[in-house]
Amino acid sequence: MAGVFSILRRVYLSIYNWAVFFGWTQVLFLAVKTLRGEGYEHVYPAIERPLLIAQSAAILEIIHSLVGLVRSPISATLPQILSRLFLAWGVLYSYPEVRTHMLVSSLVLSWSITEIIRYSFFGVKEAFGFTPSFLLWLRYSTFLVLYPIGISSEVGLAYVALPYVKVSEKFCVRMPNKWNFSFDYYYACILSILMYIPGSPHMYTYMLGQRKRVLSKSKRE
Numbered sequence: 001m002a003g004v005f006s007i008l009r010r011v012y013l014s015i016y017n018w019a020v021f022f023g024w025t026q027v028l029f030l031a032v033k034t035l036r037g038e039g040y041e042h043v044y045p046a047i048e049r050p051l052l053i054a055q056s057a058a059i060l061e062i063i064h065s066l067v068g069l070v071r072s073p074i075s076a077t078l079p080q081i082l083s084r085l086f087l088a089w090g091v092l093y094s095y096p097e098v099r100t101h102m103l104v105s106s107l108v109l110s111w112s113i114t115e116i117i118r119y120s121f122f123g124v125k126e127a128f129g130f131t132p133s134f135l136l137w138l139r140y141s142t143f144l145v146l147y148p149i150g151i152s153s154e155v156g157l158a159y160v161a162l163p164y165v166k167v168s169e170k171f172c173v174r175m176p177n178k179w180n181f182s183f184d185y186y187y188a189c190i191l192s193i194l195m196y197i198p199g200s201p202h203m204y205t206y207m208l209g210q211r212k213r214v215l216s217k218s219k220r221e
Contacts, residue, residue, distance in 0.1 A: 009069060010126050016060065017123035021116060023054035028112035035105060044092060044099035047108060054115070055088045076206055079199055084111070086192055087154050094171075095164045098157055107153035110146045117142055136218055140211040147207065151200050158193050165189050 027050045034046040058081045065074045087107070092099060121139040125131045131139075171185035 013064075013069065014123060014126040016057075017119045017126060020054055020057050021119035021123055023050055023057065024112045024115040024119065026050045027054060027108060028116060031105065031108045031112065040102045040105040041100040043105050043108060048093070051108065052088055052093065055084055055111075058084065076203065079195075080203060083154060083192070083196070083199070087157060090171075090189075091157055091161045095161045095168070097164045098161045101157060101160055103153045103156045103160070106149055107157060110150035110153065114143065114146045114150065133218065136214070140207075140214050143207050143211075147204060151196065155193055155196050158189060162186065162189060 027047050030046045030050065031043050034043050038046075061070070061072070061077055062074070062081060064070045065072050065077045092104070098104070117135070117138045121131055121135050124135060166186045169185075171183075173179075173181060173183040175182045
């Protein structure tokens with residue numbers, strides 16, 4: 001029974017990883033094509049649908065971590081996915097005024113390249129049981145540059161969106177109401193930005209530790 005479960009797990013994770021890989025490949029292709037042809041102001045409309053689908057699919061990774069399908073700790077998986085969903089849905093999708101900013105391009109390029117490498121790495125690993133050394137190196141090295149670019153773009157876009165968030169009052173809940181509850185999305189966005197201060201160094205340090213451990217192990221082998 002355990003053998004059957006192991007096979008089903010590998011098949012499912014292979015399908016999942018390759019499906020999301022192709023989604024992010026589409027995002028990167030459309031982003032680069034638009035940058036070359038029309039300019040950064042037009043990147044978001046070109047990639048909106050595949051971006052939202054590919055990024056939303058990452059919700060399944062929270063479930064994978066919770067039920068033990070993968071080894072990734074929920075403490076590392078959850079904040080990274082939630083921050084990206086916040087940017088994808090809570091900022092870019094919700095506030096069109098932000099979509100023409102040049103930081104959208106750096107965000108999309110850093111996200112898509114990172115995810116293409118990551119999902120191809122895990123796709124190959126689940127499908128064949130091993131990963132080529134060059135793919136292993138890319139998986140645990142490209143974040144050194146791409147992670148700071150992505151994080152800076154996320155914080156920058158969230159900050160740029162603040163004036164529009166404040167004026168629109170979208171997602172706000174005002175009292176009085178039957179729930180006796182109040183929520184201000186503007187201050188929630190500020191809190192989200194502030195959470196990057198402790199969260200980003202923690203995540204970067206975690207990834208550096210992973211890189212050292214994995215690459216050192218591969219050299220010994």
